[in-house]
Amino acid sequence: MRILFVTSEAFPLIKTGGLADVSGSLPAALQEIHADVRILIPGYPAVLDKLINPKFLATISNLPHVGAINLIQGEMPETKVPVMAIESVGLYQRDGGPYVDATGKDWEDNPYRFGTLSLVAAILSSDQSPLKDWAPDITHCNDWQSGLTPAFMHFMSADRTKMKQAKSVLSIHNLAFQGCYGADWVKRLGLPAESYQINGVEYYGQLSFLKAGIFYADGLSTVSPTYAKEIQTEAYGFGMQGLLTARGKEIHGILNGLDTHEWNPSTDPYLAQHYNADNVSGKQVIKTALQTKLGLKEEPKVPLLGVVSRLTHQKGLDMLLACAESLLTQHGCQLAVLGSGDTSFEQGYRDLAKHFPDQVSVTIGYNEALSHQIMAGCDIFIMPSRFEPCGLNQMYGLRYGTPPVVTYTGGLADSVKDTNEASLKNKSATGFVMKKADPNELVSAVGKALSYYQDEKTWKEIQENGMRQNLDWTKSAKAYIAMYEEILNK
Ligand code: ADP
Numbered sequence: 001m002r003i004l005f006v007t008s009e010a011f012p013l014i015k016t017g018g019l020a021d022v023s024g025s026l027p028a029a030l031q032e033i034h035a036d037v038r039i040l041i042p043g044y045p046a047v048l049d050k051l052i053n054p055k056f057l058a059t060i061s062n063l064p065h066v067g068a069i070n071l072i073q074g075e076m077p078e079t080k081v082p083v084m085a086i087e088s089v090g091l092y093q094r095d096g097g098p099y100v101d102a103t104g105k106d107w108e109d110n111p112y113r114f115g116t117l118s119l120v121a122a123i124l125s126s127d128q129s130p131l132k133d134w135a136p137d138i139t140h141c142n143d144w145q146s147g148l149t150p151a152f153m154h155f156m157s158a159d160r161t162k163m164k165q166a167k168s169v170l171s172i173h174n175l176a177f178q179g180c181y182g183a184d185w186v187k188r189l190g191l192p193a194e195s196y197q198i199n200g201v202e203y204y205g206q207l208s209f210l211k212a213g214i215f216y217a218d219g220l221s222t223v224s225p226t227y228a229k230e231i232q233t234e235a236y237g238f239g240m241q242g243l244l245t246a247r248g249k250e251i252h253g254i255l256n257g258l259d260t261h262e263w264n265p266s267t268d269p270y271l272a273q274h275y276n277a278d279n280v281s282g283k284q285v286i287k288t289a290l291q292t293k294l295g296l297k298e299e300p301k302v303p304l305l306g307v308v309s310r311l312t313h314q315k316g317l318d319m320l321l322a323c324a325e326s327l328l329t330q331h332g333c334q335l336a337v338l339g340s341g342d343t344s345f346e347q348g349y350r351d352l353a354k355h356f357p358d359q360v361s362v363t364i365g366y367n368e369a370l371s372h373q374i375m376a377g378c379d380i381f382i383m384p385s386r387f388e389p390c391g392l393n394q395m396y397g398l399r400y401g402t403p404p405v406v407t408y409t410g411g412l413a414d415s416v417k418d419t420n421e422a423s424l425k426n427k428s429a430t431g432f433v434m435k436k437a438d439p440n441e442l443v444s445a446v447g448k449a450l451s452y453y454q455d456e457k458t459w460k461e462i463q464e465n466g467m468r469q470n471l472d473w474t475k476s477a478k479a480y481i482a483m484y485e486e487i488l489n490k
């Protein structure tokens with residue numbers, strides 16, 4: 001089976017969040033089970049720099065606005081998954097992030113940047129592809145950035161009914177980001193005028209890249225079974241629940257796995273000491289080193305709470321901020337935060353660190369090494385998300401013997417098991433689950449975690465249960481293949 005995996009970020013080439021982790025590891029896991037996968041990604045400077053063996057592959061011309069682009073073929077570092085990067089000086093050769101400039105403002109030409117990604121994917125999936133020796137059976141799109149691909153594919157095949165064309169799949173990683181732009185973009189991006197209707201790309205008076213994907217894709221998936229159900233409700237549907245319910249039976253909820261090579265406490269190159277489920281003692285050495293590095297008091301027995309996250313409303317970190325003072329004074333615990341996001345959240349955490357210099361460390365920014373060290377050196381990982389399509393950090397916490405405190409939602413509900421008498425007895429207890437995202441629930445869940453932490457033997461059991469949980473991609477990669485087959489056989 002040949003799969004074109006279309007994405008706007010992929011670790012280790014470029015990463016802003018979990019989509020990059022998935023795009024780095026799912027194609028590799030599919031390749032392991034003998035699928036013929038190629039990644040398609042914009043050629044941002046970091047991507048072109050880090051690609052292994054980059055070579056010119058083909059030119060695609062006559063694209064709206066940009067004219068021509070070059071496809072550069074190379075490989076992912078380590079996994080060697082083939083990558084096609086879209087080289088365009090006008091669209092992608094600039095400093096800043098994939099979606100925003102250095103000041104955090106969305107690039108004004110994002111519709112062109114990701115409209116081109118979507119259109120190139122559609123062309124590579126059609127008989128207009130310049131590639132003579134490779135064409136996908138499945139074109140797997142991810143989130144709004146490649147959401148127009150199924151729409152372009154639909155209108156291309158309507159033009160040329162007899163042409164063999166790939167089937168499209170859209171994976172929803174986060175329904176909150178919908179890629180909405182003014183109606184004038186329909187024409188500018190080369191979509192036919194008739195696509196702009198409720199049964200098409202129109203969404204509340206705008207063009208929505210995500211809605212287009214949800215409407216036109218041959219198959220739909222999202223990144224956990226619970227989120228697949230949640231998005232069909234008003235509370236989590238972000239306005240798309242009607243359309244999602246109409247296609248409800250077709251939505252596959254497939255839990256993300258984790259890259260067990262990248263996230264492995266017994267080999268992690270960012271850690272000064274290694275450990276595993278049989279012997280977690282190395283964690284203590286990392287904790288002390290982390291406390292020193294972050295300027296916290298070196299207290300081996302004081303519980304250290306960790307956060308690595310986008311600092312946004314989704315992640316519920318305003319709730320932690322609201323109750324932090326009482327947690328810190330009541331329990332005397334410490335807190336290490338790494339993240340960036342909303343300025344008010346960033347400021348709130350900076351202020352907290354100022355008030356509790358021995359107990360709280362806040363690092364604003366993106367830091368791969370520190371994220372691994374926090375994951376390993378902390379005792380408890382805090383992730384009180386209001387919604388969480390899957391979430392990877394809680395899984396990193398499980399794997400690193402850092403039991404997570406999470407909300408019962410999305411992938412958090414599907415990956416973390418609350419600690420109680422029964423779950424301890426059958427060895428399934430792996431963390432602490434709040435019934436809903438609520439500050440009082442957070443205080444009591446953290447309180448519960450801290451009281452279990454005092455009981456060394458039981459704590460070790462909880463750590464071990466999580467560390468032994470199988471979280472790799474094998475099972476999920478097989479579920480993706482089964483979904484592709486179902487769509488191809490439809
Ligand atoms: P989301 O994609 O919604 O942000 P996930 O839990 O799926 O949430 O994935 C977040 C990913 O980004 C994880 O790999 C996490 O370690 C990483 N991450 C988030 N913030 C930072 C940061 N400030 N520094 C380093 N890594 C970060």
Ligand code: GLC
Nearest residue numbers: 018019173388389390391392
């Ligand atoms: C999104 C979601 C996150 C998920 C990630 C990868 O960023 O917010 O929950 O883990 O995509 O699928």
